[in-house]
Amino acid sequence: MTKKPIGAIRSLDDERDYPICMAYEDKTMDIPENFTTSFQPPYAKQISGNCVAQTIANIMEVMYYNMMGKHEDFSVGFVYGNRDKYEYDGEGMTGRLACNHLVKDGNVKSAVFDNDCEAPGIIRAVNKFKEQFPDWKEFTYVPVSYVRTKKADEVKKFIMRYNIPVLAIVDTQYFYWAGGLHAMALYGWEGDTAIMQNS
Numbered sequence: 001m002t003k004k005p006i007g008a009i010r011s012l013d014d015e016r017d018y019p020i021c022m023a024y025e026d027k028t029m030d031i032p033e034n035f036t037t038s039f040q041p042p043y044a045k046q047i048s049g050n051c052v053a054q055t056i057a058n059i060m061e062v063m064y065y066n067m068m069g070k071h072e073d074f075s076v077g078f079v080y081g082n083r084d085k086y087e088y089d090g091e092g093m094t095g096r097l098a099c100n101h102l103v104k105d106g107n108v109k110s111a112v113f114d115n116d117c118e119a120p121g122i123i124r125a126v127n128k129f130k131e132q133f134p135d136w137k138e139f140t141y142v143p144v145s146y147v148r149t150k151k152a153d154e155v156k157k158f159i160m161r162y163n164i165p166v167l168a169i170v171d172t173q174y175f176y177w178a179g180g181l182h183a184m185a186l187y188g189w190e191g192d193t194a195i196m197q198n199s
Contacts, residue, residue, distance in 0.1 A: 008052055008092060008169050008181035049091030049118050051183040052098050052167070053080035058185050059165050060107055063143065066163055073110035074141075081119065081126035089120045095167055095183065099146045106140030159188055 057074045064072050080093065082101045115125045130136050149155055155166050168186040 008095065008183045050076060050080040050093075050116070050122075052093050052095055052169075053077070055167050055183040055185045056098050056102060057107065059167060060102075060141070060143070062165055064141070075108050075110050075113045075115075077115035077117070077122050078108050078113045078126060078129075081115070081122035081124075083123055083126075089123055091119050093119075095169055096148075099167070102143060103145055105137070106142035108136075108139045108141075112139050155186065156189060159186070 053076045056079050057076045060074045061072060064074070079098055079102065082105055083089065083093070083097070087097060113126070113129055115122060115129075117125065133139070147158075149158070158164075159166060165185040165187045168184050169181050170184055172180055172182050
């Protein structure tokens with residue numbers, strides 16, 4: 001009997017990974033013991049494979065709220081199904097794959113594309129959406145870029161400076177279930193305890 005995947009796939013190290021200190025200018029910033037960021041309600045998640053896409057859609061909603069001052073739902077399915085034909089077409093996805101496509105293609109609001117099925121069906125649905133709307137990029141919102149880090153201190157500085165949650169790929173053995181990697185939105189710290197939202 002095979003175990004059903006939790007949903008996140010480990011991204012291998014890559015020469016495009018830069019230290020997160022390159023993302024902010026003030027390297028002497030003090031980190032307060034307690035702080036908070038905008039917090040959106042959790043998604044009702046019934047399936048296992050799209051935790052990376054759930055988390056990224058949530059982070060985009062926080063970014064949109066910070067810019068526009070109002071909440072907007074962003075598509076989970078578009079992030080999850082937006083893959084090139086030579087990329088992995090099963091359940092789950094790497095954080096880097098999702099971020100690369102997000103920077104290249106952006107995401108759309110849920111009102112535009114609200115399909116939340118599993119791969120490979122969601123991949124076919126995204127491709128069909130692109131075929132039906134040749135000008136689909138006119139609907140998209142594109143983040144500027146992304147950075148990657150593994151150090152808690154650098155993540156704290158990033159969240160404090162930009163007030164944006166961070167995509168965290170966590171090992172589920174440290175939580176109440178076991179079985180692999182899972183994506184969560186990391187919002188900050190209370191003392192030494194991380195504040196995470198489980199998608």
